[in-house]
Amino acid sequence: MDKPAFTPRVFSGIKPSGGLTLGNYLGAIKRFVDMQGGEFETIYCVVDMHAVTVWQDPKDLHHATREVAAGYLASGIDPDKSILFNQSRVSAHAELGWLFNCVARVGWMNRMTQFKDKAGENSEGVSLGLYAYPALMAADILAYHATHVPVGEDQKQHVELTRDIANKFNHDYKVDFFPETIPVIEGPAMRVMNLRDGTKKMSKSGESDMERINMTDDADKIAKKFKKAKTDPDGIPETLEGLDGRPEARNLVNIYAALNDMTNEAVVAEYAGAGWGKFKPALADLAVEKLAPISIEMQRFMDDPAEIDRIMAKGAAKAKAIADPILDKTFDIMGFVR
Numbered sequence: 001m002d003k004p005a006f007t008p009r010v011f012s013g014i015k016p017s018g019g020l021t022l023g024n025y026l027g028a029i030k031r032f033v034d035m036q037g038g039e040f041e042t043i044y045c046v047v048d049m050h051a052v053t054v055w056q057d058p059k060d061l062h063h064a065t066r067e068v069a070a071g072y073l074a075s076g077i078d079p080d081k082s083i084l085f086n087q088s089r090v091s092a093h094a095e096l097g098w099l100f101n102c103v104a105r106v107g108w109m110n111r112m113t114q115f116k117d118k119a120g121e122n123s124e125g126v127s128l129g130l131y132a133y134p135a136l137m138a139a140d141i142l143a144y145h146a147t148h149v150p151v152g153e154d155q156k157q158h159v160e161l162t163r164d165i166a167n168k169f170n171h172d173y174k175v176d177f178f179p180e181t182i183p184v185i186e187g188p189a190m191r192v193m194n195l196r197d198g199t200k201k202m203s204k205s206g207e208s209d210m211e212r213i214n215m216t217d218d219a220d221k222i223a224k225k226f227k228k229a230k231t232d233p234d235g236i237p238e239t240l241e242g243l244d245g246r247p248e249a250r251n252l253v254n255i256y257a258a259l260n261d262m263t264n265e266a267v268v269a270e271y272a273g274a275g276w277g278k279f280k281p282a283l284a285d286l287a288v289e290k291l292a293p294i295s296i297e298m299q300r301f302m303d304d305p306a307e308i309d310r311i312m313a314k315g316a317a318k319a320k321a322i323a324d325p326i327l328d329k330t331f332d333i334m335g336f337v338r
Contacts (some may be wrong), residue, residue: 006179009147010035013045013087016064018204020071021194022213022291026258027152029205030138031184033076035150043144043319044077046086046312049093050137053120066308067298072156074297083322085315086138086284096139101332103169104135108161114154128235131336136163142178142322152191154201159183173333192255195229198247216299219292226252226284235275240268256283259290 012032014024035069036042046068051061065086075316077084087093109115112134118126129136137158140163141149150161159181166178196211206212217225230248237243243250243264256279257267271279301308331338 006145006147008040008148009144009146010040010042010148010150010184011045011141011144012043012049012150013050013140014068014071015050016061016068017051017054017170018064018087020068020215021192021204022215022255022287023202025075025291025294026192026255027214028150029072029075029077030258031150032072032082035286036076036078036081040148041324042307044072044084045140045319046072049087049165050133053127053133063260065244066305067216067302068297069312070301071294073301073308074215074294078320079311079315083315085312089312090143090323091138092143092320092327093136096143096323096327096330097136099334100138100142100165100169101132102163103172104161105140108164109134111157112161113157134158134161135165138165141181142166143326144319145179145322145326146181147179148182148184153185154191156183156185172200175333177265177329177333178221192258193247193251195225195251197230198249213287213291213306215291216295217291218295219288222287222291222295223284224285227280229280231276231280235273236268236271236279238268238272242268243299252279252283256286259283259286266316296329327335 010032012018012028014028020027020029032044046065048061048065069084069086072084073079075157076302109131115131115134116123118130138161141159141162149162151159155251160183163180166180170176171180192202194202194206194211195213196208200206204212210228213222213225229252232246232249232254234242234246234249236249236253242252252266253264256262260267271282328338
């Protein structure tokens with residue numbers, strides 16, 4: 001029997017905990033914008049239910065949810081081209097998440113490296129949600145029969161788990177109901193690193209504000225942070241291999257390439273032999289050109305929270321129109337009396 005043809009559909013989301021950084025923009029949001037209006041139906045979510053796997057101050061969560069939505073909109077996510085909403089407005093995520101808890105195996109969860117990283121030595125004291133959240137992530141994706149998920153390298157394992165859950169469900173119930181989702185990992189700066197330590201990922205929770213570019217930073221802050229970013233004594237090499245073992249240098253080249261839609265090789269070719277006194281101001285100017293308008297537009301949206309809420313409510317209605325029938329069919333397949 002021929003397998004069903006699934007609508008080419010993209011799903012991805014960002015967790016509202018802390019503020020958005022350049023890493024969120026280059027690793028996720030910029031790619032979301034680029035995928036709009038093409039061959040895919042695009043669905044983008046503020047995954048607020050994932051945020052509460054660790055305790056969140058309610059006021060902070062409220063603000064951060066709107067801020068992520070503002071970041072999406074200010075960066076170019078168009079509510080007429082994409083579906084944009086916050087996860088908790090669509091109950092299919094939580095309901096399908098429970099069903100997938102009963103499909104996923106404990107051994108699969110034990111292999112999730114992100115849980116080990118986040119729980120550390122306190123694995124007995126963290127929430128059950130933090131342990132089981134990959135099943136909810138699978139539900140986020142499969143509630144829309146999403147065929148592609150743009151993710152960073154650190155989330156690839158969770159998309160692979162989503163495929164395992166889909167395959168086991170299809171096998172156990174002898175159906176071809178859920179698609180095998182493909183992780184989309186591409187581009188020069190999918191993992192943006194710390195501006196003060198190139199061996200660490202740029203983080204919302206880092207000790208110093210100088211180690212990250214916040215999407216709310218104004219032009220002066222953006223320029224200052226890049227000009228003061230850590231480098232090394234050597235300048236831009238003649239070839240890409242010359243960046244090996246130089247994490248801070250590689251990070252700045254990666255960022256320039258991603259902001260300017262270039263390859264890393266093209267950046268090295270353009271600036272070969274240049275010192276940091278030339279390259280960092282050029283990077284600062286480019287970053288201000290690309291990011292400062294987003295910061296201004298984010299603030300405009302944050303000054304009108306009712307507009308953000310209206311857009312997310314409208315998006316949630318569109319999301320429910322896709323997810324609810326898929327959830328209902330899942331219940332039917334599993335034998336629930338509805």
